[in-house]
Amino acid sequence: MRLDVVTIFPEYLEPLNVSLVGKARARGQLQVGVHDLRDWTYDRHNTVDDTPYGGGPGMVMKTEPWGDALDEILADGYEAGARGPVLVVPTPSGRPFTQELAVELSERPWLVFTPARYEGIDRRVIDEYATRMPVYEVSIGDYVLAGGEAAVLVVTEAVARLLPGVLGNAESHRDDSFAPGAMANLLEGPVHTKPPVWRGRGIPEVLLSGHHGKIARWRRDEALRRTTAHRPDLIERTAPAAFDKKDREMLSILGWAPDPEGERSGRFWRRVEDVEE
């Protein structure tokens, strides 16, 4: 896979030299180009921003540097279709970046990222490149960064670990909490390692029992416990059929019951305390 990043802060992308992504690059599994947007400015002050039409606060990134940068980068090896590049534009107004989208992007050979600063990029730039290639405007979460570079690091790491041969063990993704088809999309429970006692704290006995069936059940129960606590939305929208009898027993212990309106509302489960409302 090839990645290109165009930014006014190339040094912000230094983490791409480290760890999983850095190693994938060193092994030749990933080619990364980081480009300084100011290389495509031609005035004395290397201007990349200007005031917004219509007024309002902040500055908007200008069309010409982005257009010239993208034209030059895309000209090097461009092909249309499935072998061609896609543009990934981090923005708080994008579609949520999910594991499903990470999988989709990991199947493309070439990703071009355009992390902005200020109030973002003049809309015409995105509209122009959308006529030539798929454009994914993505948000990594409901909070606002000062610029898109950190989002590029997030997307890159999520995508790179899915590439064939990048993670040591091909098994390791199937259990990911958000892997498509993971166990009803539950959060993972706690993990433990040596020593067996630390500051007076032991390990749940079942993990030392060697009883694989009981261990799997305990892990599933802990996953249900964490998911109800931290992501009740994931439980609510899971059809009862995705849970086995023991799951439903555990959900009941945790105070969850099937919602009689489930099939119609898409909210299949609710907290038992809420039933009274």
Ligand code: JB8
């Ligand atoms: C300026 O929060 B974000 C994000 C924020 C940004 C820009 C891009 C992304 C550009 N602020 O995902």
